[in-house]
Amino acid sequence: xxxxxxxVALSATLFSVGVYGVLTSRNAVRMLMSIELILNSxxxxxxxxxxxxxxxxxxxxxxxGIGVAAAEAAIGIAIVLVVDKLFKTIDLDKIKExxx
Amino acid sequence: xxxxxxxxxxPVFPLVLSxxxxxFGKRMAHGGGFVAIASLTLxxxxxxxxxFVKKPLPYYSTLHWVSxxxxxxxxxxxxxxxxELMSAxxxxxxxxxxxYSLEYMGHEEGLPRYWTEMMVFSGSMMGLALAxxxxxxxxxxxxxxxxxxxxxxxxxTKPEAAAAAKKAFVVTRVGDxxxxxxxxxxxxxxxxxxxxxxLSNPSSLVISPVVRTTIALGIFVGAIGKSAQLPLHTWLxxxxxxxxxxxxxIHSATMVAAGVYLVARLYPLFQVSPYxxxxxxxxxxxxxxxxxxxxxxxxxxxxxxxxxxxxQLGYMMAGLGVGAFGASMFHLLNHAIFKSMLFLSAGAVLHxxxxxxxxxxxxxxxxKMKVTSLAFLFGALALSGIFxxxxxxxxxxxxxxxxxxxxxxxxxxxxxxxxxxxILTAFYIFRAFFIAYVLPPKVERQFEVHEVPRVMTVPMxxxxxxxxxxxxxxxPFDDVFQPYVLxxxxxxxxxxxxxxxxxxxxxxxxxxIFVAYSVYPRTWIKPELVxxxxxxxxIRTLLEKGYYFDASYNAFARGVTSGWCALLDFFDRRVIDGxxxxxxxxxxKLGQRVRKIETGRVRNYAAAVVLGVIVILVILVVG
Numbered sequence: 102x103x104x105x106x107x108x109v110a111l112s113a114t115l116f117s118v119g120v121y122g123v124l125t126s127r128n129a130v131r132m133l134m135s136i137e138l139i140l141n142s143x144x145x146x147x148x149x150x151x152x153x154x155x156x157x158x159x160x161x162x163x164x165x166g167i168g169v170a171a172a173e174a175a176i177g178i179a180i181v182l183v184v185d186k187l188f189k190t191i192d193l194d195k196i197k198e199x200x201x
Numbered sequence: 202x203x204x205x206x207x208x209x210x211x212p213v214f215p216l217v218l219s220x221x222x223x224x225f226g227k228r229m230a231h232g233g234g235f236v237a238i239a240s241l242t243l244x245x246x247x248x249x250x251x252x253f254v255k256k257p258l259p260y261y262s263t264l265h266w267v268s269x270x271x272x273x274x275x276x277x278x279x280x281x282x283x284x285e286l287m288s289a290x291x292x293x294x295x296x297x298x299x300x301y302s303l304e305y306m307g308h309e310e311g312l313p314r315y316w317t318e319m320m321v322f323s324g325s326m327m328g329l330a331l332a333x334x335x336x337x338x339x340x341x342x343x344x345x346x347x348x349x350x351x352x353x354x355x356x357x358t359k360p361e362a363a364a365a366a367k368k369a370f371v372v373t374r375v376g377d378x379x380x381x382x383x384x385x386x387x388x389x390x391x392x393x394x395x396x397x398x399x400l401s402n403p404s405s406l407v408i409s410p411v412v413r414t415t416i417a418l419g420i421f422v423g424a425i426g427k428s429a430q431l432p433l434h435t436w437l438x439x440x441x442x443x444x445x446x447x448x449x450x451i452h453s454a455t456m457v458a459a460g461v462y463l464v465a466r467l468y469p470l471f472q473v474s475p476y477x478x479x480x481x482x483x484x485x486x487x488x489x490x491x492x493x494x495x496x497x498x499x500x501x502x503x504x505x506x507x508x509x510x511x512x513q514l515g516y517m518m519a520g521l522g523v524g525a526f527g528a529s530m531f532h533l534l535n536h537a538i539f540k541s542m543l544f545l546s547a548g549a550v551l552h553x554x555x556x557x558x559x560x561x562x563x564x565x566x567x568x569k570m571k572v573t574s575l576a577f578l579f580g581a582l583a584l585s586g587i588f589x590x591x592x593x594x595x596x597x598x599x600x601x602x603x604x605x606x607x608x609x610x611x612x613x614x615x616x617x618x619x620x621x622x623x624i625l626t627a628f629y630i631f632r633a634f635f636i637a638y639v640l641p642p643k644v645e646r647q648f649e650v651h652e653v654p655r656v657m658t659v660p661m662x663x664x665x666x667x668x669x670x671x672x673x674x675x676x677p678f679d680d681v682f683q684p685y686v687l688x689x690x691x692x693x694x695x696x697x698x699x700x701x702x703x704x705x706x707x708x709x710x711x712x713x714i715f716v717a718y719s720v721y722p723r724t725w726i727k728p729e730l731v732x733x734x735x736x737x738x739x740i741r742t743l744l745e746k747g748y749y750f751d752a753s754y755n756a757f758a759r760g761v762t763s764g765w766c767a768l769l770d771f772f773d774r775r776v777i778d779g780x781x782x783x784x785x786x787x788x789x790k791l792g793q794r795v796r797k798i799e800t801g802r803v804r805n806y807a808a809a810v811v812l813g814v815i816v817i818l819v820i821l822v823v824g
Contacts, residue, residue, distance in 0.1 A: 123807050132803075197801030 108149040115142035129184060129191040133177045140170040204250060205260040209278045211248050211288050212331060212341075215240040215324035219317045226313025234303050237316040241296040244327060248289040251280070258282065259688065261333055261397050272392070276340075277333025279396045281688040283530065287330035287462055290534060294454040294541050295323035297660035301545055302446045304656045305552055309444075315355060319450070322348035326455040330462065335384055335394040338466075342380070342427070342459060346373050349456045353443035365439040372436040376426015380463075383419025386412065396466070400689060404473040417470055417477035420463060421484075428460025428514045430488040435750050437511055438495075441503040441558075445548030448503060452510040453541035461517045461533055468526060469691055482522020482606070486618040489515025491748060493625035497632075498744045501558045502547050505633045509584060510540060512622060516599050519615055524693040525602030527683035531675055532595035534682075535583065538671060539592055542664035543580035549573040549653040549661070550637070554646075560633055564642035569650040574638045576661040581634050583668045585627035585710045591672035593707070596623065598675070600706050601698020620709055627713025635721040 115138050122135025144166045151159025185191050218240040222233030229236070263277035299319060306315055325344035332338040347370075354366025388394055391406035399406065407413050424430070429437035437457070441448055451457060464471065464481065471477045489512045496508035513536045520529035550566060550573060551558065567574040583592035600619050607613035652658070674682040677697045687694070698706075719725040732738060746752060 120811055124804060124811065127804075193803050196803075200799060200801030 105149060105153045108145065112142045112145040112149065115139075115145065127192050127194050129181045129193055130178075132193065133174070133181065136177070137170060137174065140166060140173070144170075203256065204247075204254045205256050205280060206262075207247065208251060208260065208280050208331060209262075211244045211292065212324045212328035214243045214247075215320040216328070219320035219324065222313040222316035222320070226316065231303055231307065232312030233316050234299070234312070237320050238296065238299050238303075240320060241292060241299055241323060244324075245289070245292040245296050248285065248292050248327070251285050252289065259397065261395070263333055263395065266336075274336055275334050275395060276337050277395060278331050278337075279333035280331060282685050283465065283688050284330045284332075286530070286534065286686060287458075288327040290537055291323055291326045291330060291454040291458075294537055295319070295326075295450060297663060298446050298450050298541065298545070301449075301548070301657050301660045304654055305446055305548055306444060311355070315352075315444070318348055318351045318355075319447075322352060322450065322455055326459065329459055333396055335387065335396070335399070335467075338463070339380065339384060342423070342463070343377065345456055345459055346370065346377065346427070349373075349440070349447075349451055352447040352451075353440045355444055355447065356442070359442065361439075362442040365436070365442040369436040369440050372433050373426040376423045376433050379419045379422025379426075380424075383416045383423070386419065387416050390416075399467070400469050403470045410473075410475055413470065413474040414477050417467075417474035418480060420467055420470070421477065421481055424460035424463045424518075425484065426460070427463070428457050428518065429511045430460070430484050430515060430518060431491060432750060434488065434492065434511050435747070435754065438504050438507045438747070441501070441507050445503065445544055445551055448507070449541045449544030449548065452506070452544060453537040457510060457514055458533060458537060461514060461521070461529065464518070464521050465526065465530060465533075468521065469689060471521075472691065472693075478522050478524070480522070482519050482603075482615050485515045485518025485520070485522055486603070486615040486622075487515070488512070489519060489622045490618040490625075493622045493629060495744050495747050496629040497625065498741055499629075500560050502550070502560050502563070502633060502637060503544075503558055505560075505629060506540070506543055506547060509543075509626065509630060510536075512626060513540070513584070516596060516619060516622070519619055520599040520602060523599075523602050523606035523615055525599050525695040526692050527675075527686055528595055528598035528602055528695045530686045531682050532592075532599060535591035535595045535668075535671055538664055538667045539580045539583035539590070542576050542661060542668065543584065545657070545661050545664070546573050546577040546580060549576075549657055552653060552657070553648060553650055555648050560637040562642075562644050563637040564640050566638045566650060570652050572652060572658045572661060576665055577634060577638060579665045579668050581630040584630050585714060586623060586706065587627075587710055587714075588707060589669065589672060591668050591670075594672040594675055597698055597703050597706050598695055601702045602695050604698070604702055605696065620706065623706055623709045624713040624716075627710040628717045631714050631717035632721060635717060639722060 119135045119138030119142060122138065123132055126132045126135060144163045147159045147163040147166065151157065151163070181191055184196065188196050190196070215237070218236055221236045222229070226233035259279060259281035261277065261279050263275040265273050266276045267274040299316075302315070302319070306312060309315065321344065325341045325348060329338055329341035329345060332341055350366050350370040353369050354363050356362045357366070384394070387399075387407070390409075390412055391399065391403075393399065393406070403413070407416065426433045440451065443451075471481065492508045492511035492515060496505050496512070499505050499508065513532070517529045517532050517536070520526075520532060549570065550563060553570065554563065557563065579590065583590035586593045586596040600616065600623065603616040603619050604613075607616045673679075680697075683695060716726070720728055730737070732741075743749070
């Protein structure tokens, strides 16, 4: 039986995987995907709390979260494309223009 | 029409017209000299006309110059008999000297510059004489100083002239600091700088006697610098590097007279200041004496005259100090006349001999240059104080007053010094006269000696006539001068010297002339006698070095001032610069360390963000 805690655990697992991906991935696209995971873990949390408490605002916030994630993905991909164009690579460890 | 309302024009004529020679002089005859002469003629006419106009005096008029809240700084004009006399004297003497300059300076390069500077010089002096507030006086005082600098350094390509000009400027500036400080203290205490209120009741304006003495002494320090009194006299002999006409003007009616005039102008302030007049008397008498001794050994004709100026100004200061106010002003008038004449005569000699100033290389001029030599003789007699030349009358009263001062205070030093100086004065001026004019020349002449043209002799003859006239303004029988010049009832009235005093002064002067006569033309006394004793040689060296004033000032500058400068230099370079540079270096080091945090890698930043969030969470949970 899938209950409240299982859903929240899924969300927490997804969040941890996302953070791990952000910290470890050298590929910019992978990092972008990891960020998507973090965003969606938040959405799941919203839906879970909304469903188990019966408050509808959570659903609305989840919808906004999906919209933001879509916009973020579009801009993120655009940024990665420009980075590729400028540096001929999307390996994040090789791009360190701001090194002090 | 009241002529007094136009008195302010007297200094304005030469000042306003002064740029003309400089701007257009190259295209004018004599480099624009006629503009200068015309402007001084206008000033002379106007200031002489003031004498004969019946008028209520004093006349005082001001206009606001700087206003700040409730306090004003005013420019003003103040006419009374003293300022009238001073401006007329300046205008007239300047006019004669300018006429003389037409020939004397005629072939100089930079002649337009000469005219402009002379006009500003005499204009400023007249402005100083007629100034109605002390701040106005100070402005003109500084203008006189800067013009003397420019004129002494007229031949600025000559290193000695440039150095002499600089020296005159710096040394008088030391005195001016005293004047400026006194002026500020005066304004802070009295809240006014206008002459009428300061002259009428100085003791109620400045309550504390100590402050009054401080102010008076500060003003006197300014006067010391300008009038070349001890110990700020060293610029005057060096100033002889300028053209002789400039020397004539500086030594008679302008520059050096300014100091004496300043003390006389503010005399009521000195009267209510304890010890101030005693200091004035002592400094004056000492200057008179020391200057005359230095003149004894000089062979430079112009330097002898320079020392005599310092000495005679010492008489005036001593006269003011002992309370002989009228007599000092009388001597100022007489001295201006005979001293400018002496310089004009010396200038004529220099003109003919191609600038030779050593009296040993002159000699035998009397036959060839009758008028010039007679002018020098008249001047020498007046300077020595021989009856009936004007110097006799004024010097006699001053020495008489010094004797009376001794009677009342028991301090006969001033009298003794002035009397001895009278002997020395007669000796040194006739020494110069005999060697330069009477005795046959000792060296071969390179130039043919001839009398100078009329444009130079006419001013000399005018002054010769005046030396015989002005003395009679104040005789034991008829005293016109003193009641005229005493501008306030509070000023002391000088009494006539007794017959015994007059005769003893006259005998002292005649003795000086007699000694000079027996040493030089007659050689009854051999001057070599001095050289034989070591004491004589020692004194001679001491006098030739001018009592080592210059040497000690130079040593002071080299030792103390340079040492102090080195210390300041060290402090500036090491301490102040060190602190500034140290802070900069430390910041740089810190920056270099801190920048290592910035790796430029996105993942490191992300890790830092996560770490930060965790830390915040821990704090929230634990806290």
